[in-house]
Amino acid sequence: MTTPPPSADWLARWRETNSDIARLSFTHRMADAVIDEQRGRDIRIGDQWLADFASCNYLGFDLDQEILDAIPEYLAKWGSHPSWSRIIASPVLYEQIEEQLAELCGTEDALTLPTITHIHFSVLPVLAAGGTVFLDSRSHKTLFDGATAAKATGADVKTIGHNNLDRLQARLEAGDWKRPGVIALDGVNSMTGNLPDLVEYARLAREHDAILYVDDAHGFGVIGERDPDELSPYGTRGNAIVRHLGESYDNVVLIGALSKAYSSLMAFLAVPTELKTLLKSTAPPYVYSGPSPVASLATVLEGLRVNRERGDEIRKVLHDRTKRILDTIDELSLDAVNDSGLPIIQVPLADPDRVSEVGDMLFERGLYVTMCPYPIVPRREAGFRIQVTAANGEEHIDRLVSALHELQDLFRRRDDPQALAHPKRFARTTPRRPTDRARSRVIPPR
Ligand SMILES: Cc1ncc(COP(=O)(O)O)c(C=O)c1O
Structure with a gap:
């Protein structure tokens, strides 16, 4: 026996008073997913296998x-x-x-x-x-x-x-x-x-x-x-x-x-x-x-x-895989929020209103990432976030890199007037404020 839907009145009233929240309801497959099966960092949603780039298990200890x-x-x-x-x-x-x-x-x-x-x-x-x-x-x-x-x-x-x-x-x-x-x-x-x-x-x-x-x-x-x-x-x-x-x-x-x-x-x-x-x-x-x-x-x-025993070796793998993605972003001159070299990479879209559409495109290419629509992030950052873990194999990175190439026109470029104002990754060579201590960045400036 299925439970009947609730009377619509109170829900409609709630929707009216919370229109900003109601607007957030997800229209793409890249959220609130039910994972049917998992093999390493590959997940199956329905009949689609995807490389999971939405996990925070950075060191891969969940699979070690x-x-x-x-x-x-x-x-x-x-x-x-x-x-x-x-x-x-x-x-x-x-x-x-x-x-x-x-x-x-x-x-x-x-x-x-x-x-x-x-x-x-x-x-x-x-x-x-x-x-x-x-x-x-x-x-x-x-x-x-x-x-x-x-x-x-x-x-x-x-x-x-x-x-x-x-x-x-x-x-x-x-x-x-x-x-x-x-x-x-x-x-x-x-x-x-x-x-x-x-x-x-x-x-x-x-x-x-x-x-x-x-x-x-x-x-x-x-x-x-x-x-x-x-x-x-x-x-x-x-x-x-x-x-x-x-x-x-x-x-x-x-x-x-x-x-x-x-x-x-x-x-x-x-x-x-x-x-x-x-x-x-x-x-x-x-x-x-x-x-x-x-x-x-x-x-x-x-x-x-x-x-x-081997944490630093795992972090080297994590760094190297992350770097391949960030290098691709640099090579394609895409705008990116990340200026640290760390494995949280947010890619803004040229058109912030196309988040759902891009979510579906990435899904079809076997990639699961976190979609970041406005107002969850500032409008100029609306896009998606890639989180890399040491358990994402080279094949996952290859797949992501080719999707970045293939869909590059959808992403905002660095020469776009809307590009993020902060200094780009690796580019901040002088401290923003005077300090007598050397600033130690994750990745030293090139
Ligand atoms: C910066 C930060 N703080 C806190 C939390 C919440 O952590 P917890 O799940 O341990 O409550 C998160 C979770 O994503 C986070 O990213």
């Missing part, structure tokens, strides 16, 4: 046989799910993960919670403590939600234009804000793949005795500390943006995802032990929420081991 083989032993020991809330009890696996994360990131301690959403919602209000959150305008939606939660507990929220350090400095210097202050922003930006000028943000935070709260969901596992012997410009160890840029953790709280590069339902904060202890009683998810499943705990621990 060594990691997969290790999981059953953890399940045998711990069952499928520890359903204590963390404040009641946690398997020792948590202690091991937190110790290893702290060691990897170079912080005194680390605290894990199931998701970054939980972290922002619960930790931002604690850190803001009724003071002021200075929020970068292109922060991830969950950071906005966290700021809203901070507001509900008495904090002011001041949104600052994306990467607008001058504006942030002016607001901080005006001094007319409630303390304590938290400056919140993405590390590697989830939409653009670019890095903020974290060195300068950290300097401002320290100068004004504020906390710099950095969500590096996409940087953790991908970029890390620089080393003269590094195998790729992503650096070594994948220990995230703060270490990548050679910054210290003074006044800095780093948030990392394990749900992206580490393919697990888990996230963490790299923090001093004193703050971790405080958060155990003040961050509601530690007290009230369920924990991550054992398979995720196992994947994180095994992933950390694989990262130590």
Whole structure:
């Protein structure tokens, strides 16, 4: 028996009051897909096999046989799910993960919670403590939600234009804000793949005795500390943006995802032990929420081991595959949002209204990417986003490169007057603001 559709009246009323959201309903096959089957990074939707370029499993740990083989032993020991809330009890696996994360990131301690959403919602209000959150305008939606939660507990929220350090400095210097202050922003930006000028943000935070709260969901596992012997410009160890840029953790709280590069339902904060202890009683998810499943705990621990043993080699593969795509974009003189060389590549369309059509064309060519229509992204960036993982084979890159060639007239070119105003990838040779520290880009300027 099928359920009858609901009476149309309330839905029609909802549609009227939410016309902007209703407009977002997807008209192409490149969203909200049901995957019928998966073989490596190939997915089948209906009868179409596609190369998946929409996954955030950057290191391919979701498919790594060594990691997969290790999981059953953890399940045998711990069952499928520890359903204590963390404040009641946690398997020792948590202690091991937190110790290893702290060691990897170079912080005194680390605290894990199931998701970054939980972290922002619960930790931002604690850190803001009724003071002021200075929020970068292109922060991830969950950071906005966290700021809203901070507001509900008495904090002011001041949104600052994306990467607008001058504006942030002016607001901080005006001094007319409630303390304590938290400056919140993405590390590697989830939409653009670019890095903020974290060195300068950290300097401002320290100068004004504020906390710099950095969500590096996409940087953790991908970029890390620089080393003269590094195998790729992503650096070594994948220990995230703060270490990548050679910054210290003074006044800095780093948030990392394990749900992206580490393919697990888990996230963490790299923090001093004193703050971790405080958060155990003040961050509601530690007290009230369920924990991550054992398979995720196992994947994180095994992933950390694989990262130590061959993480840099995996990152080299990731870098090389990404570079082939970015080189094609350069060769074709296409406009692109990414100026970092990282595996999040947003390609704007010449006509921002053709997102659905282009989605269908890519689908037909066996490519699954993330479509980015306006208003999810600014209109001048409307197009699609390619996310590369180390598990995307050369054949996937070949297929993508030939689609970029074939469909190039649909994409915006660099010489188009509408082309993005920011300096192009590799081209920023001088810092935007004077600083006495050398700016360490993911990929040094050519
Ligand atoms: C920058 C950023 N922060 C937070 C999140 C949300 O992470 P979680 O799924 O752990 O809540 C995402 C997810 O895509 C993200 O890209």
